[in-house]
Amino acid sequence: MDVVSDAISAVRTGRPSSNRLLVGGSWCTRLAPYEGAGFHVVLAGSCWLVPDRGGEALTLGAGDVVLLPHGAGHVLADSPGDTARAVPFEEMRRPAGDGGREVELLCGKYRLDRSRTHPLMAELPEVVHLPNRVGHHPELRSAVDLLAQELDERRPGACLALPSLLDLLLIYMVRAWMSEAETGSWPSVLNDPVTTAALRALHSDPAAPWTNDRLAAAAGVSRATLARRFTALVGRAPMAYLTWWRLTLAATRLRDTDASLATVAREAGYGSPYALSHAFSREFGVTPGKYRGAVREDAPA
Known part of the structure; x- marks a missing residue:
């Protein structure tokens, strides 16, 4: 993707x-x-x-x-x-x-x-x-x-x-x-080859064991160059963006599918349902199970 x-x-x-x-x-x-x-x-x-x-x-x-x-x-x-x-x-x-x-x-x-x-x-x-x-x-x-x-x-x-x-x-x-677009940061983000390469790598395989060094290698630049350009354009450091995106994917799967929490955790790059639940609760202020119940309840018939 x-x-x-x-x-x-x-x-x-x-x-x-x-x-x-x-x-x-x-x-x-x-x-x-x-x-x-x-x-x-x-x-x-x-x-x-x-x-x-x-x-x-x-x-x-x-x-x-x-x-x-x-x-x-x-x-x-x-x-x-x-x-x-x-x-x-x-x-x-x-x-x-x-x-x-x-x-x-x-x-x-x-x-x-x-x-x-x-x-x-x-x-x-x-x-x-x-x-x-x-x-x-x-x-x-x-x-x-x-x-x-x-x-x-x-x-x-x-x-x-x-x-x-x-x-x-x-x-x-x-x-x-x-x-x-004459305003907005994301047209600039996706016109920058380094940031685009890093984003493409993260979105292609968000569950991979990414590190700053591995992502910099995928983008073909040094770790310092990647951190500087990515953070300046995207507004988040590479690993902070990855964490946010993994939890966003988990929320989407909880909303749209009946996949088990273990499956959602694995697809989002978390080693266990407990690890996902901890990170999810910290980000959303609610457990994955309660989140799924709330969004299903609010969904149009």
Whole structure:
């Protein structure tokens, strides 16, 4: 696994959901804050997005993609004016063709477990706007085209194809942000060959008996060079990051599987369930068993 894949996998839960919105004329709808990530794809026409918590109103055109990685509340409308007229998204029933240009959007949500958010995901801005520009992010454009085609034709297998395409869309949106980001540390982290090599090694085999010397050898630098560059960019020393990531993996396995504590401990690089339980309790303030019970109890039916 690579860092981006792992960062997304650690927080993704359940299946993404989506709704197709077709409106025309004067319209305005509010999407409430959400404990996950929201997205919009403009399939036809144009509209405006107005964030709840300040920020500049965005004009969206056909082919534009917007990711709201922290589930921020916002308004979608035909104009950026009076947002007080907005009706809840769930109540939008306005038919198309009522005197104005039709607008078609794919609006959806990803369910996320924010208890162990990877710093790469945490530093995404409130709104990631990816305009449709010729030659920019061709894989993202292809995913949008495939989504539109699946929605139009509803061919056999669509019930599997659509969630898979939505998952692919999330990866491409994060990639696109990283390639264009002017702020944030993680685009710089993954552009540094030494830090990237060390992270790739840790994520490829987190259960290995890593030491600073062994990791430095994998990255092809001295121990001092690795410690300096890794800590400066990532914000944690290499072994501190490894401990955090192992416990994050353990939490994900406890949340998503019925694997025994011994299996989870072994996969996370701990010699015994007791060793994992001790480290897990120190990090989370709760034993692995109680953590598993709590997250299962809070999970949507």
